[in-house]
Amino acid sequence: MLTILFYFFIGIVVVQLFYYLGVFGKFAFAKQQEITPKKLPVSVIVCAKNEEENVKKFIPLLAEQDYPDFEIVLIDDASRDETLEVFEEFEKQYSNIRLVKVENNEAFWGNKKYALTLGIKASKKEYLLFTDADCYPTSKNWITSMTSHFTMNKTIVLGYGGYEKINRSILNKVIRFETILTAVQYFSWAKIGVPYMGVGRNLAYKKEEFFNVNGFIDHIQVRSGDDDLFINQAANKSNTTISYNPESFTYSKPKESYKEWFNQKRRHVSTAEHYKFFDKMQLGVFYTSQLFFFILVILLLSFQFQWIAVLAILATRYTVAWTVMGFSAGKLKEKDLKIWFPVVEMMLILTQINIFITNIFSKPVHWK
Incomplete structure (x- = not known):
């Protein structure tokens, strides 16, 4: 034996x-990427639900991006706090902000995909760049760096969304390691020509890719997966590339308790059950x-x-x-x-x- x-x-x-x-x-052994700026029209899309404090801090960082042609589509998904009021103030302050107000719909109760669909349809630009309400870009060149990888054929760009470092926290190290391992996996398989997922904290694609697969309709019944299930369906060898230049990164605050992180990872794992075989x-x-x-x-x-x-x-x-x-x-x-x-x-x-x-x-x- x-x-x-x-x-x-x-x-x-x-x-x-x-x-x-x-x-x-x-x-791991790929060459560092060089950025060739492009002036593509971009809609930055942020969906928020009860994120009052985060959007106060992070939306100005998006509005201050050094990029010639972009709008910010802010989606309030029926928040119960002051998120909508904060968005309305930003709409008055910045001319390139577009606000989408989502009311609860009985058929799509609490479904982020429904809110995102309304935001995508309301966007006016040809290219879409997604991040979460609790995320922020590492530089003013985030849009430039992410969109630099679009070509005539490459219409989906997978980015890296990391988590902030907390000193002397072993849980934080595990969370960040898991995030790195996940990124290494989806970046590597994309380079091989078999893309299977991306993260909504940092993801870009041409609007036509959304409509080519009828949006989220094939997995609308799955509450999560607006990022990875969409990429699993829409991405292929020909249309997908990756961005790992440090200026293209986004970061967010990690969970500080094991229970919160554990529940978050449970959702991610359950979503993966719907991937291709x-x-x-x-x-x-x-x-x-x-x-x-x-x-x-x-x-x-x-x-x-x-x-x-x-x-x-x-x-x-x-x-x-x-x-x-x-x-x-x-x-x-x-x-x-x-x-x-x-x-x-x-x-x-x-x-x-x-x-x-x-x-x-x-x-x-x-x-x-």
């Missing part, structure tokens, strides 16, 4: 090396191989079976994974996470197991 487990362990490591070198290496399969194989890697290491070393070979294979896997994730973290300006890789990886795997089990017995709550 131990011999069988040993060879299974070797197979699992081969799978892991394939992902880290064959897939994730496409992003291949995308679900490749994600499942990767995360399953991670879990079995650690289980088999513990079992084989506990019985001291071929322990020298096991340690050598363990060292090889960590050297490759650490190197790939280290280069990726550098590209995404998260260098401080490099040294924490073994710790945060293990904590993330334990959390993912917990999420999987919890989601079997209860459904996560979506949107506000």
Whole structure:
């Protein structure tokens, strides 16, 4: 039995090396991007529900972007706080702000996709750039950097949405590592030619892409997924590219309690159940191989079976994974996470197991 487990362990490591070198290496070792500014007409779209304090801070940062032709479409999704009033003040202050007021609709109660659809239809520009109400761009060149990757054929641009750093917080390190790992995955598969998701914190596409797939209609019953399910449906090898120049990044405040973050990740995982078969399969194989890697290491070393070979294979896997994730973290300006890789990886795997089990017995709550 131990011999069988040993060879299974070797197979699992081969799978892991394939992902880290064959897939994730496409992003980790890619050249830095250069920005070639374009003067495309852009609608920046922000959907908010009960985000009064965030929009006060972040909408001015969007309005101050150094870009010649853009509007900001602010969507108030039936907020119960003062979000709408704040938006109305911004509409008076900035001439390029367009306000969309969404009232509760019985058929689409609490559905962000319904609110976003109204905002997209109200937008006047040909290219759409999305971010969340609790996000802010890293520079005044955010629009310039994201739109620089549009071409005649590339009409979808996947960006990076990171989280702020909180010193001396191990939870913050796990959250940021999970965000990096997710970005490395969707950036790498997009470079290979198999794009499968993007994040609404930083995402751009030409308006025609929205109407080509009839918007969100095919997954309107799924409360989440206005970003990743849309990309899973609309993106392909020909029309999708990525943006990872630091000036194209956005950031938001991370969750500060494990419970809040855990519930957020439960929603994300439940949404992934609606991906295309291949995308679900490749994600499942990767995360399953991670879990079995650690289980088999513990079992084989506990019985001291071929322990020298096991340690050598363990060292090889960590050297490759650490190197790939280290280069990726550098590209995404998260260098401080490099040294924490073994710790945060293990904590993330334990959390993912917990999420999987919890989601079997209860459904996560979506949107506000």
